[in-house]
Amino acid sequence: MDKAVCRLDFIVDEFISIENEVRKMKYPMLANYLMFYKNKDGTYRVRDALSYEEYIVEKHVYRFMRALDGKTDPHSIKTPLPKDSVDEIMNWLFQNDLLRTSRILFKEGGTVLCSFIFTKNKTSHRVIACFLNWLLLIAWPMIFIIGTYVFFCNFAKFDTDTLYRSVWIGLIVGFFVGVILHEIGHLIAGMAYGASVFEIGGSIDSYVFSSAYVLMDTGRVKKTLRRVQINAAGVEMNFLLSGVSFLASTMLFSLAGFFFGMAIINLICGFINLLLVDRLDGGNIIAALLGNDNVFDKAKEIMRNRKKRMALFQHGLTGKVAVIVYGILNIFKISLPLLALTNIMWFIGICVS
Amino acid sequence: MKNIINISILLIPMLFAYLYSKTWSIVFLIITIVGLFAVIGFLPVCRRRENIWMFFASAIVMLPINIKLIKIIVTNINKLLEIDFVLFQVTFSVLLFFVLISAEEVVFGVLTRIIWKNQYKTKK
Numbered sequence: 001m002d003k004a005v006c007r008l009d010f011i012v013d014e015f016i017s018i019e020n021e022v023r024k025m026k027y028p029m030l031a032n033y034l035m036f037y038k039n040k041d042g043t044y045r046v047r048d049a050l051s052y053e054e055y056i057v058e059k060h061v062y063r064f065m066r067a068l069d070g071k072t073d074p075h076s077i078k079t080p081l082p083k084d085s086v087d088e089i090m091n092w093l094f095q096n097d098l099l100r101t102s103r104i105l106f107k108e109g110g111t112v113l114c115s116f117i118f119t120k121n122k123t124s125h126r127v128i129a130c131f132l133n134w135l136l137l138i139a140w141p142m143i144f145i146i147g148t149y150v151f152f153c154n155f156a157k158f159d160t161d162t163l164y165r166s167v168w169i170g171l172i173v174g175f176f177v178g179v180i181l182h183e184i185g186h187l188i189a190g191m192a193y194g195a196s197v198f199e200i201g202g203s204i205d206s207y208v209f210s211s212a213y214v215l216m217d218t219g220r221v222k223k224t225l226r227r228v229q230i231n232a233a234g235v236e237m238n239f240l241l242s243g244v245s246f247l248a249s250t251m252l253f254s255l256a257g258f259f260f261g262m263a264i265i266n267l268i269c270g271f272i273n274l275l276l277v278d279r280l281d282g283g284n285i286i287a288a289l290l291g292n293d294n295v296f297d298k299a300k301e302i303m304r305n306r307k308k309r310m311a312l313f314q315h316g317l318t319g320k321v322a323v324i325v326y327g328i329l330n331i332f333k334i335s336l337p338l339l340a341l342t343n344i345m346w347f348i349g350i351c352v353s
Numbered sequence: 354m355k356n357i358i359n360i361s362i363l364l365i366p367m368l369f370a371y372l373y374s375k376t377w378s379i380v381f382l383i384i385t386i387v388g389l390f391a392v393i394g395f396l397p398v399c400r401r402r403e404n405i406w407m408f409f410a411s412a413i414v415m416l417p418i419n420i421k422l423i424k425i426i427v428t429n430i431n432k433l434l435e436i437d438f439v440l441f442q443v444t445f446s447v448l449l450f451f452v453l454i455s456a457e458e459v460v461f462g463v464l465t466r467i468i469w470k471n472q473y474k475t476k477k
Binding site for chain 2: 224228232271272282290291292316317318324325328338341345346352
């Protein structure tokens with residue numbers, strides 16, 4: 001574990017030095033994942049989309065914050081604020097992680113985020129995203145069903161040598177392409193429905209598992225089905241890619257193994273992402289459908305607290321059903337460890353066979 | 354008594370699901386799914402809470418089909434991968450069960466929300 005942490009620190013340092021060299025950023029920049037809402041009394045509510053914390057700032061502090069673009073000296077920004085308070089505000093911003101000095105972000109729980117693309121929520125981008133989102137909604141079930149059907153109709157034509165020839169390359173390439181398209185799916189759906197999309201990048205969770213992410217805030221998206229589509233768009237992209245790969249494997253016979261690998265890995269990733277586990281797309285979809293973004297925390301609380309459980313029982317048959325639903329959601333927590341265990345058993349099975 | 358009647362009505366689609374798993378007749382599958390939605394729409398106790406009831410009902414009703422599907426998939430996977438390891442079969446079966454239920458819950462949940470848009474939110 002220590003070796004992994006040391007290696008990661010080296011990688012992080014290199015990213016920061018590359019970032020500073022490339023951007024030649026002399027001064028701190030306001031974090032791109034902040035949202036500002038004007039209050040009736042003239043103050044501004046600042047919402048941090050990364051930590052979900054909120055702050056109230058005065059109008060002059062808000063204007064000062066918006067002027068922090070990384071190229072301007074904070075002390076030279078024209079503001080009615082007294083000169084002494086500029087340092088105080090900069091310290092406060094720094095302590096609350098509201099400033100950015102590099103593309104690397106550290107999230108609670110040991111997650112490291114590396115931003116690749118900073119998105120802009122322009123109207124033109126949203127119009128394109130709307131069109132692409134509708135295209136995705138219509139295309140993915142058709143292409144997935146047709147591709148799978150055509151592949152299995154022609155399955156007898158393939159011999160195992162043809163399929164297994166380059167399947168491993170297809171699995172690896174398919175995984176990376178699938179991850180990128182998965183996040184692009186979330187990005188498109190988020191922009192289409194008015195969510196605040198900040199950036200897209202790669203992440204390492206607790207120094208072990210790497211993936212990609214789209215940082216967005218869906219607070220403005222009120223309709224349940226839209227929130228469901230934002231969470232489901234990633235999986236839809238995986239199934240779309242799987243369908244296209246199945247079709248390609250029947251058409252390009254010489255590359256059948258490669259496309260078969262691509263199709264299989266995206267099919268597996270799509271279904272794994274649909275598991276009803278907190279922070280996976282399936283878990284987020286169910287949370288949106290049940291009308292509670294914190295349904296997994298609620299499920300844990302209900303199962304641990306007998307008083308709350310009994311109180312829910314008093315709400316008639318629906319209350320009892322709710323307790324059973326929370327119980328089922330708690331059982332799903334073992335899915336990811338079970339996935340790891342299955343992989344280990346598969347590996348042992350291969351060795352034994 | 355009312356509660357027992359309400360839960361018993363749910364067993365009707367489950368019966369058709371069992372018949373589908375035995376006969377693989379598409380008619381039974383259609384009756385199962387339509388019956389499930391009809392029961393959720395018919396029972397007054399489900400009103401404005403259709404999604405939470407559908408979550409519970411679909412997990413129970415689809416059990417016979419899921420068990421049959423798992424048996425078929427695990428048998429075919431063993432043949433394809435040529436692995437004869439009992440622990441792998443057990444863990445893979447359980448994982449597949451979770452995957453199938455998850456996919457069904459998502460699909461039924463989305464369809465339920467499309468049909469019944471106005472529902473109560475669960476308390477945070």
